[in-house]
Amino acid sequence: MHATSLAFEAQSKVALANPALQDAMGNIKTGWQANRTRAAAALPEFEALRDRGRAIKNHTLQHLDLYLEMFEEKVTAQGGHVHYARDAAEARTIVLDLCRTAEARAVTKSKSMVAEEIGINEYLEANGIERIETDLGEYIIQLRKERPSHLVGPAAHLTKDQVSDTFHEHHHTPRIEDPAALVAEARRVLRQKYFEADVGITGANFLVAETGSFVTVTNEGNAELTQGLPRTHVVITSIEKLVPTMDDAFTLLRLLARSATGQEFSSYTTLMTGPRREGDLDGPENLHIVLVDNGRTKMLGTAFQEMLRCIRCGACMNHCPVYLAAGGHAYGWVYVGPMGSVLTPQFAGIENTYTLPNASTFCGKCEEVCPVRIPLPKLMRHWREVQFERNLTPPTARWGLKVWGFFARRPALYRLGTSFAMGMLGLFGRKAGRFKQLPLAGGWTVSRDLPAPAGTTFMAAYKKSGARVR
Ligand code: SF4
Structure with missing residues (x-):
C-alpha cells in the first residue's frame, strides 16, 4: 500500500480546486469517452x-x-x-x-x-x-x-x-x-x-x-x-x-x-x-x-470473482463522474476509479479503504460500458455490506440505516412518515423554493442549495394522476 485510501476525501477536495487537473480530466470526456461511444456504435x-x-x-x-x-x-x-x-x-x-x-x-x-x-x-x-x-x-x-x-x-x-x-x-x-x-x-x-x-x-x-x-x-x-x-x-x-x-x-x-x-x-x-x-x-x-x-x-469462489474478468481497459473510469472530478491520485493506490474501488479493499483491507466503495453515485455507467460486464456497482455495494457487518460504517450512517430499515419493513408507517416529512419540507421551503441549510443534509448544502420538495410523495402524486398503481 503506497498511501492510505482513507485520505480519498481530503485528496478529492484538493483535486477539485486544481484547475490544471480539471482541464486534463475534461480531455477524457471529449477524447476516450466519446471515441468509445463511436467505436461501439460502429461495430454491430x-x-x-x-x-x-x-x-x-x-x-x-x-x-x-x-x-x-x-x-x-x-x-x-x-x-x-x-x-x-x-x-x-x-x-x-x-x-x-x-x-x-x-x-x-x-x-x-x-x-x-x-x-x-x-x-x-x-x-x-x-x-x-x-x-x-x-x-x-x-x-x-x-x-x-x-x-x-x-x-x-x-x-x-x-x-x-x-x-x-x-x-x-x-x-x-x-x-x-x-x-x-x-x-x-x-x-x-x-x-x-x-x-x-x-x-x-x-x-x-x-x-x-x-x-x-x-x-x-x-x-x-x-x-x-x-x-x-x-x-x-x-x-x-x-x-x-x-x-x-x-x-x-x-x-x-x-x-x-x-x-x-x-x-x-x-x-x-x-x-x-x-x-x-x-x-x-x-x-x-x-x-x-x-x-x-x-x-x-482468494477471490475465486467469492462474490468478487467477477472482478477477475477485468481486462484493464479503463472504460469504467473514463465514464465515472467521481473519477472524472477527483482524478486518479485521490484514490491513493494503483487501481483507481470504479474498478479500483472494488479491487483496492481486496488488496489493502476494507478497514484501510473505507471511503472507496462509498465514492460512487451508483449511476451505473461503469457497468454499462464494461466490456466484460463486471457488475461494479453491485460489488461496491457488497463492500458496503461488509463494512456494515464489521462495524466500520460511521455511527451516524449506521443509525440512519437502522431507522430507515425500521420504516422500510413497515410500509404503512413508511408512507405516513414520508408523507409527513415531504409535507413539512414543502411547507417550509415553499417561499424560497430551496433550502440553503437543512439538518442532516449539511454535506449537500455545503456546496449547493437543496430544491424544496413538491410537498407530497412521488407515490401520492402518481396515484393522484390517475395512473394505475401495480
Ligand atoms: S471497464 Fe471493466 S474491464 Fe475495463 S477496467 Fe473497468 S472493470 Fe476492468
Whole structure:
C-alpha cells in the first residue's frame, strides 16, 4: 500500500480546486469517452462480443488451475521459465534475483500495472538498479516522481503545458508547444536507453494457454523494444490474464482497444512465444514470466470473482463522474476509479479503504460500458455490506440505516412518515423554493442549495394522476 485510501476525501477536495487537473480530466470526456461511444456504435456485434468476452473469462476462471499448468508446460517446452509469486514481496524477490543473475545495472520497463501493484520500481532502485520507463506517460510521471493516475494513460492527469514544463526542467530543452515535438523529445532520450539496458521488464495483456504465448498492447511500440533488445526479458503479470486459446485472446483484443481508446485495434499488438530461437534475428536469450497471485486465488469462489474478468481497459473510469472530478491520485493506490474501488479493499483491507466503495453515485455507467460486464456497482455495494457487518460504517450512517430499515419493513408507517416529512419540507421551503441549510443534509448544502420538495410523495402524486398503481 503506497498511501492510505482513507485520505480519498481530503485528496478529492484538493483535486477539485486544481484547475490544471480539471482541464486534463475534461480531455477524457471529449477524447476516450466519446471515441468509445463511436467505436461501439460502429461495430454491430459489439454487444455480442461483450457476452463472449464475459464467457471466455468466466470459463478460464472456473478452470484456472488447468490453464495455468497448460501455459507453464508450453512456456517451458519453448525454453522459457515460469515463476509463481504468492504475494508482492515474493514477486519482488524473484524479479530482483533475475536482474542480479543477468548482472543488470539498468532495466528498461514498459507499462505494467501489476509491476506497480507489487512496488517493483522502488524496490529495484533501492537495490541499486536503474529503471527507465519507456511508455511516454510512464516516462513523464517518472520524471515528475508521480504515480500513474489511469490504467491506460498514466499521465492522464497532466496537460500538455505541464508536460512541456517537465521536459524543460529535466531535459533542459526550450519550452515545446507541439505535441508531436514533445513525443520526439522523449524518443530522442529513450532510444539510447534501450541499447544500454541489461533486462527488459514488461507486463502482458493476455497469456495464451494453448501456445504459451503472451500478448502486449501499446500505441508507441515501446514494449517491443523493451522485450526484444536486452538479453533477458522479464514479464510481470498476474494469473487472471490467462485465456485458453489464441481466438479467445483476439476476441478480447477487439473489445480492449474499442473500450479503452475507441481504436479498432491498438497501434502495436505483439504476440511473443518463447525466447530467441536459432535463426531468429532478434529477441531475448532468456525469458522469464512471473505470475503474481497476490490475493487473487482468494477471490475465486467469492462474490468478487467477477472482478477477475477485468481486462484493464479503463472504460469504467473514463465514464465515472467521481473519477472524472477527483482524478486518479485521490484514490491513493494503483487501481483507481470504479474498478479500483472494488479491487483496492481486496488488496489493502476494507478497514484501510473505507471511503472507496462509498465514492460512487451508483449511476451505473461503469457497468454499462464494461466490456466484460463486471457488475461494479453491485460489488461496491457488497463492500458496503461488509463494512456494515464489521462495524466500520460511521455511527451516524449506521443509525440512519437502522431507522430507515425500521420504516422500510413497515410500509404503512413508511408512507405516513414520508408523507409527513415531504409535507413539512414543502411547507417550509415553499417561499424560497430551496433550502440553503437543512439538518442532516449539511454535506449537500455545503456546496449547493437543496430544491424544496413538491410537498407530497412521488407515490401520492402518481396515484393522484390517475395512473394505475401495480
Ligand atoms: S472493470 Fe471493466 S471497464 Fe473497468 S477496467 Fe476492468 S474491464 Fe475495463
